[in-house]
Amino acid sequence: MPAPVPFDPQEIVDAKYDERPTREGVTTKRLICAACDIACSVVGEVKKGRVTKIRSSDNPIFKDNICMKGIVAPKGLAHPNRILHPLRRVGERGSGEFERVTWEEAMSDIGSRLKKVVADHGPEAWAVSTSQWNTSTDHGLGRRVMNHVGSPNWISGVALCAGNTAAVNRFTYGWFPFGDFSSTNCIVLMGHNPRRHSWTPLYNSIRSAQARGAKLIVMDPRRSSSAERADIWLPLKAGSDAAMMLGWLKVIIDEELYDKEFVADWTLGFDELKERVNEYPLDRVAKLTGCDPEMIAEAARVYATSGPSIIPWTPITDMQRNSTSGIRLQTILRSICGYVDVPGGELLQGFNPDIVNESTIEMHHVLSDEQKMKQLGSKDHPAFTYRGQLAFREPTKRVYGQEYANLVTGCHMATPSETFRAMAGEGEYPVKAFFFLGNNPLMSYANMPLIHKAMMNQDLIVSHEQFMTPSAQLADYILPADSWLERPWIHDMFGWMSTIRFSEKAMDPPGECKSTFEFWKQIAGALDMPETVPWDTIEDFYDYRVAGTGKSFADLISDTDVHFKKPAFKTYEKTGFATPSGKVELKSSLLEELGFDPLPYFREDPPHDKDYPLKMFTGVREDPFFQTGHRHIPEMRARCPEPQIFLNEKTAKAAGVSEGDWVTVENQLGSVKAILAVKDAMPDDLVRVPHGWWKPEMAQGNGSLSGAWDYSDAQLCRDDPDYLDREQGIPHLKGIPCRVVPFASDALDEVGGKTQHMEPAE
Amino acid sequence: MSSEQKRIRKKERSTRLAIWMAARSSRNKTFLDRMCRKMIIKATAVDPVNDFMRDEFVDNDQGFDPEELDRYQRGEAV
Ligand code: SF4
Numbered sequence: 001m002p003a004p005v006p007f008d009p010q011e012i013v014d015a016k017y018d019e020r021p022t023r024e025g026v027t028t029k030r031l032i033c034a035a036c037d038i039a040c041s042v043v044g045e046v047k048k049g050r051v052t053k054i055r056s057s058d059n060p061i062f063k064d065n066i067c068m069k070g071i072v073a074p075k076g077l078a079h080p081n082r083i084l085h086p087l088r089r090v091g092e093r094g095s096g097e098f099e100r101v102t103w104e105e106a107m108s109d110i111g112s113r114l115k116k117v118v119a120d121h122g123p124e125a126w127a128v129s130t131s132q133w134n135t136s137t138d139h140g141l142g143r144r145v146m147n148h149v150g151s152p153n154w155i156s157g158v159a160l161c162a163g164n165t166a167a168v169n170r171f172t173y174g175w176f177p178f179g180d181f182s183s184t185n186c187i188v189l190m191g192h193n194p195r196r197h198s199w200t201p202l203y204n205s206i207r208s209a210q211a212r213g214a215k216l217i218v219m220d221p222r223r224s225s226s227a228e229r230a231d232i233w234l235p236l237k238a239g240s241d242a243a244m245m246l247g248w249l250k251v252i253i254d255e256e257l258y259d260k261e262f263v264a265d266w267t268l269g270f271d272e273l274k275e276r277v278n279e280y281p282l283d284r285v286a287k288l289t290g291c292d293p294e295m296i297a298e299a300a301r302v303y304a305t306s307g308p309s310i311i312p313w314t315p316i317t318d319m320q321r322n323s324t325s326g327i328r329l330q331t332i333l334r335s336i337c338g339y340v341d342v343p344g345g346e347l348l349q350g351f352n353p354d355i356v357n358e359s360t361i362e363m364h365h366v367l368s369d370e371q372k373m374k375q376l377g378s379k380d381h382p383a384f385t386y387r388g389q390l391a392f393r394e395p396t397k398r399v400y401g402q403e404y405a406n407l408v409t410g411c412h413m414a415t416p417s418e419t420f421r422a423m424a425g426e427g428e429y430p431v432k433a434f435f436f437l438g439n440n441p442l443m444s445y446a447n448m449p450l451i452h453k454a455m456m457n458q459d460l461i462v463s464h465e466q467f468m469t470p471s472a473q474l475a476d477y478i479l480p481a482d483s484w485l486e487r488p489w490i491h492d493m494f495g496w497m498s499t500i501r502f503s504e505k506a507m508d509p510p511g512e513c514k515s516t517f518e519f520w521k522q523i524a525g526a527l528d529m530p531e532t533v534p535w536d537t538i539e540d541f542y543d544y545r546v547a548g549t550g551k552s553f554a555d556l557i558s559d560t561d562v563h564f565k566k567p568a569f570k571t572y573e574k575t576g577f578a579t580p581s582g583k584v585e586l587k588s589s590l591l592e593e594l595g596f597d598p599l600p601y602f603r604e605d606p607p608h609d610k611d612y613p614l615k616m617f618t619g620v621r622e623d624p625f626f627q628t629g630h631r632h633i634p635e636m637r638a639r640c641p642e643p644q645i646f647l648n649e650k651t652a653k654a655a656g657v658s659e660g661d662w663v664t665v666e667n668q669l670g671s672v673k674a675i676l677a678v679k680d681a682m683p684d685d686l687v688r689v690p691h692g693w694w695k696p697e698m699a700q701g702n703g704s705l706s707g708a709w710d711y712s713d714a715q716l717c718r719d720d721p722d723y724l725d726r727e728q729g730i731p732h733l734k735g736i737p738c739r740v741v742p743f744a745s746d747a748l749d750e751v752g753g754k755t756q757h758m759e760p761a762e
Numbered sequence: 763m764s765s766e767q768k769r770i771r772k773k774e775r776s777t778r779l780a781i782w783m784a785a786r787s788s789r790n791k792t793f794l795d796r797m798c799r800k801m802i803i804k805a806t807a808v809d810p811v812n813d814f815m816r817d818e819f820v821d822n823d824q825g826f827d828p829e830e831l832d833r834y835q836r837g838e839a840v
Contacts, residue, residue: 045825050832053825060802061784064815071819074826080837182780183773196817207814208806343773510835561788567781569774 030057030561032491032503034484035069035076036626037131038201039491041561042066044506050074051485051506059561065204067197069626069636076633077483081696082466084511087478093456094474096701103512103522106477111526113460113476117433123150124374125430127419130437131157131444131627132409132494138437138516139490139541140361140406141533145524147367148532152375152386153414153422153431157444157627159384160319160619160730163410165327166496167384168728170392171588172331174399174578176407177346178497179310181205184344186215186302186309190241190330191316191734193224193762197623202312215306217299219244221617222646222688223681224762232299236289238617238686239735242322243602245329247285247293248300249277252336257304259338266572267335269587269599276599288602304337308344319619320734324383324727325600328588332600335584341570348572349498350400352565354548357492359406361545374429376422377415381729382594386412388727391580391590399571399578408494415729416445417719423454432457437464437516438481440628442471443692443708446717446731449670464519467632470708473700479519482509487517488553490542498565500546502557517541596727605735606722612667612737614651616687618713619733620762628692643674643711646688647740652678655740665689667738670715676740687740689713 029044033054041062045053051074056066069076086106091097117125126149128142143154156163166176181187187206194203210216210229218230219241227233236244252258253274263270282293289296303309311334317326339345351357364386372386382388389411393403406412421427423434434441434455442451455461455474463475472478489503509515514522521533535541542553549556549563556563576582580589592598621627624636631637645665647655657663659678664671665687672689682688693711698704709715716736723732763771786798810816 048828050828052828052831053823055823056820059788059790060799060806061787063806064820066820068819071824074831075834078831078835080835082835180777183777196815197819204815211808211812211814342770343777559789559791560785562785564781564785567774567778569770569777 026052029504029506030502030557031484031506032489032501033066033070033073034489035073035630036198038199039493039501040065040067040070040201041501042070044485046506049507050078057561062201062561065201067200068624069197069630072633072635073483073485075635076630077466077485078510079467079632081468081632082510083468083478083480084513085480086512089476093461093476094702096473096699098478103479103514106479107522107526110460110462110477110523111528114433115527117459118149121430121432124153124371126151126433126435127153127155127414127423127431128435128437129155129439129441131439137358137489137491137494138520139545140358141517141520142437143362143364143406143412145520145527145529145532147363148529149527150367150371152367152372152412153419154412155414155416155419155445156409157439158408158410159413159416159728160445160733161315162313162318163408163413164323164384164728164730165313165318165410166407167389167411168324168327169331170389170407170411170578171383171585171590172328172335172579173340173348173584174392174395175348175350175405176496177334177340177348179312180308180344180347181209181310181312184209184214184308184310186217186306188217188219188303188309188311189226189230190219190311190314191221192312192314193220193226195225195623195762198621215302217302221683221686232295232302234289234291234295234299235683236291237735238615239320239322239605239732240289240602241317241320242326242329242600243280243285243288244291244296245326245333246277246280246600246602247282247289247296248303248333249273249329249336250280250282250285251297251300252304252333253277255301257301258336262338263336266577267584267586268581269585270336272599273332273586276601280602288604303333307337308339308342309337310339310344310346315619316734319730319732321723321725321732322603323725323730324591324596325602328600332586335586340584341572343569347569349496349565350571351402351405351495352492352498352500352563353401354546354563354565355490355492355500356545356548357495358409359404359495360402362404362406364404364406364412375412375414376427376431377418377729379428381415381418381724381727383591383727384410384413385415388590388594391593392578395578395580395582399575405495408496417447417450417724417729417731420445420447420451420454424450424457433460434458435462435464436471437519438466440469440471440692442474442705443628443694443712443714446714446719446733447669448708448712448714448717450719451714464516466513467696468700468706469628470694470705470712473702473705480511480513481519482513482515486510486513487515487538488542488557490545490553500563501561502553502563504557591727594727609737612739614655614685614687614738614740615735616665616667616689616716616738617734617736618689618717619691620688622690623762625692628694631694632696643672643690643693644677645674645690645740646677646679646682647686648680648682648684649678651682651685651687652676657740657742662743664741664743665716665738666741667716667718667736669718672713672715673710673743687738689716
């Protein structure tokens with residue numbers, strides 16, 4: 001945030017409203033973009049009842065926070081293939097044949113079929129998957145309805161992206177902090193690479209911090225654009241992040257660079273941590289990470305001595321077999337260096353007290369403990385399931401005023417792989433009904449062949465979607481979803497931050513598209529429990545949520561873009577931390593109780609398989625797309641017409657492939673096709689595989705699933721025990737053994753070109 | 763109070779002030795609100811040569827015509 005500067009009062013009087021002038025016939029609406037998960041505050045220009053332009057906000061605190069995906073949204077959401085009416089499957093599952101029905105017909109049949117599944121197999125036989133993005137958050141209404149029905153089996157992509165990080169952060173200090181970019185002195189990016197058109201506000205914050213002198217440390221195997229800008233770049237081996245942090249701790253503890261007062265007063269388990277860290281001398285860490293020991297030590301010193309420093313959330317440690325230890329090591333570094341809940345450090349913001357938060361709306365207390373313990377994944381991988389998180393009820397109530405804090409919606413989830421096994425008939429009990437909202441589950445979790453089998457084995461599949469995704473092609477019903485242009489929204493950052501923002505409805509939804517609010521309200525009605533969602537309209541629901549501000553939703557939205565909570569720091573001095581001990585648990589009492597190592601550790605790779613000599617990482621985002629979305633938008637597709645893998649020249653030569661070739665990436669689970677781009681920014685033997693590829697223009701239905709069987713990286717993502725994190729059961733996407741072989745087909749277009757020597761590998 | 767504690771307290775005060783200003787600026791209705799907005803605009807101004815947020819796609823300020831979007835949605839060539 002800015003410091004006061006000199007100003008001219010007359011200029012202010014004259015300025016009146018610093019909003020851009022609008023053209024005749026154009027009205028403006030303040031919106032929150034949901035084209036990706038960053039939620040930029042933007043402005044929509046509306047003409048003749050349509051949103052015709054999305055531009056950045058006039059509010060200087062959101063200045064320039066917009067990217068190409070937001071700008072093309074009016075066209076992307078007006079695409080002729082948008083689903084505008086409810087559809088019912090008429091052929092075999094996966095035939096791709098549907099007929100139009102009314103919402104009433106759909107809901108009546110869905111209600112009776114779901115009731116039958118519950119009667120035959122129990123409420124736990126109903127699973128729901130939602131990303132909470134494309135069709136946007138359901139404000140916890142899905143969990144609320146599920147909790148009343150009695151099903152704990154809710155899964156989400158946040159199981160391997162931020163939600164799991166939130167859950168694991170709680171083991172150390174009871175909450176998930178957000179880095180104070182505005183006044184930090186040092187930022188550590190672990191494999192994360194925010195850019196102008198991906199994670200835009202984060203990119204803006206990092207560049208702004210660098211511009212005022214903050215240091216940037218980047219750990220990344222590839223020379224990314226962030227690595228090119230960094231003060232220190234540690235080109236570590238993919239998936240060795242936890243080993244690197246153990247090395248940092250060794251330096252910081254040995255050289256006594258930690259905050260001794262904070263450690264003495266507020267932490268538990270420092271001596272045991274020290275013993276564990278002693279198992280990782282720098283020469284061992286150098287071997288495990290492939291980095292120079294002096295560079296490792298130097299980076300650790302910069303982090304510890306130039307603070308307050310931040311280690312912002314990164315998807316990299318969310319998606320690896322050492323995920324729990326990796327995330328815990330971040331929490332431990334933040335804690336022992338004294339960066340927790342101080343300005344410029346990692347802020348534990350808590351809920352905004354004026355708003356009814358989504359955790360409260362979810363009503364987790366109505367789900368019985370017996371049903372909670374049936375949550376899939378609880379037994380073997382409990383970290384983010386109810387079993388792993390229930391012990392936080394008392395400490396969370398003590399510190400944050402309520403028992404349940406479903407931070408980033410990731411703190412009471414079933415494990416995706418266990419859920420798909422149960423759906424496929426290979427689990428501890430059957431799951432026979434599957435709903436997904438704004439989510440393409442077939443391609444969004446590991447082990448696509450298993451997910452396909454699971455979906456083919458369902459009695460009822462319901463999708464709430466905007467487009468005919470490969471997953472929707474397998475559904476019994478597809479219900480048309482509205483978009484962020486077409487309804488209001490309250491964004492509470494899922495409890496991660498305490499600021500609340502508001503979005504106006506800018507145009508009517510096309511056809512019969514409806515919001516997640518209406519979807520869940522109608523499902524509750526179809527299940528004979530309409531009282532579960534008692535509000536008549538989304539506006540009534542929002543009035544209820546914001547009543548604590550003393551204003552209606554309409555008044556609030558006309559009053560401001562953002563509702564802040566008064567900032568407070570070091571609140572733990574009054575309340576303690578929201579852990580069982582009230583302290584920062586460097587050695588986690590809860591992980592120990594759950595039967596796991598209470599201290600962080602590093603699992604080395606399984607033995608090398610000579611048939612798969614390369615390592616691949618996936619999960620990376622390409623600027624024109626968000627996850628599996630946006631391939632239908634011509635302007636975006638033109639920028640990235642085909643999936644591309646990256647190799648360096650030496651690795652490409654060894655594999656017998658060259659720039660522009662179509663190649664196949666294969667491993668024990670499956671294979672995908674892509675075009676090769678040779679980049680010298682890639683290290684030896686590492687393959688970058690793009691995430692979420694399918695082609696909406698290709699044939700629908702089981703044979704091709706619009707190209708998902710050709711291109712989807714989920715076919716390469718293993719979920720066997722060697723490649724799962726032990727505590728969470730989430731897959732290892734950062735260093736999967738594979739090989740690259742030429743793919744010969746005249747049917748595929750050639751995309752030629754030269755080796756891209758100077759470009760970073762994004 | 764140690765000098766480190768003093769430094770942190772000072773930073774806490776300036777962060778509180780900044781959030782207060784951001785809240786006023788976001789409201790942008792009264793003289794004081796607008797004053798906060800002006801101050802934030804000045805404080806966040808970036809030298810255009812080094813403005814890392816400048817970008818051709820964004821600066822083009824691209825929009826669409828409502829009739830064109832209607833035709834597009836109906837599947838007609840645009
Ligand atoms: S980064 Fe782009 S797509 Fe994501 S919310 Fe912001 S404008 Fe929308």
